[in-house]
Amino acid sequence: MPSKRIIPIASRPARLSYSCDKCPSYCCTYPLIEVGKRDIARLAKHFGLSYERAEERFTKFDQEEKVRALRHRKDEHFGTACQFLDQETRRCTIYEARPGACRTYPNGPTCGYYEFLKFEREQQGDEDFIATTTA
Ligand code: SF4
Numbered sequence: 177m178p179s180k181r182i183i184p185i186a187s188r189p190a191r192l193s194y195s196c197d198k199c200p201s202y203c204c205t206y207p208l209i210e211v212g213k214r215d216i217a218r219l220a221k222h223f224g225l226s227y228e229r230a231e232e233r234f235t236k237f238d239q240e241e242k243v244r245a246l247r248h249r250k251d252e253h254f255g256t257a258c259q260f261l262d263q264e265t266r267r268c269t270i271y272e273a274r275p276g277a278c279r280t281y282p283n284g285p286t287c288g289y290y291e292f293l294k295f296e297r298e299q300q301g302d303e304d305f306i307a308t309t310t311a
């Protein structure tokens with residue numbers, strides 16, 4: 177006799193305890209935001225460039241860590257940030273074409289930086305305060 181087939185109750189998606197809309201996009205300032213071939217191909221398509229041109233223009237290879245990552249430029253709050261981060265709005269300028277790493281971060285319902293930011297804003301009594309991680 178065949179065993180009963182069970183369709184389990186879908187687990188609810190975890191409720192996020194952070195709000196990227198209220199954050200200066202600290203994660204976009206991580207020194208190595210890794211990209212793969214699919215990410216580069218997506219960027220090339222978005223900008224109407226060849227794969228090689230997109231790779232050269234938007235990424236760099238880190239010899240030490242042996243990974244290819246997004247290029248940075250100066251950032252007024254965190255030293256440097258991904259070149260696609262709008263410095264005024266603190267939002268991604270290529271949201272639809274952003275790499276996989278940006279889509280999945282922070283890979284869970286919580287974000288360490290956001291917890292820190294929330295704490296600092298409460299301490300300062302300033303909901304727009306931009307908390308940096310260095311003294
Ligand atoms: S640091 Fe956290 S809260 Fe801020 S934009 Fe990145 S994921 Fe969102």
Ligand code: SF4
Pocket residue numbers: 201203204205209246258259260261262267268269270271274275278
């Ligand atoms: S591509 Fe967009 S989301 Fe990804 S690091 Fe750069 S600015 Fe942030």
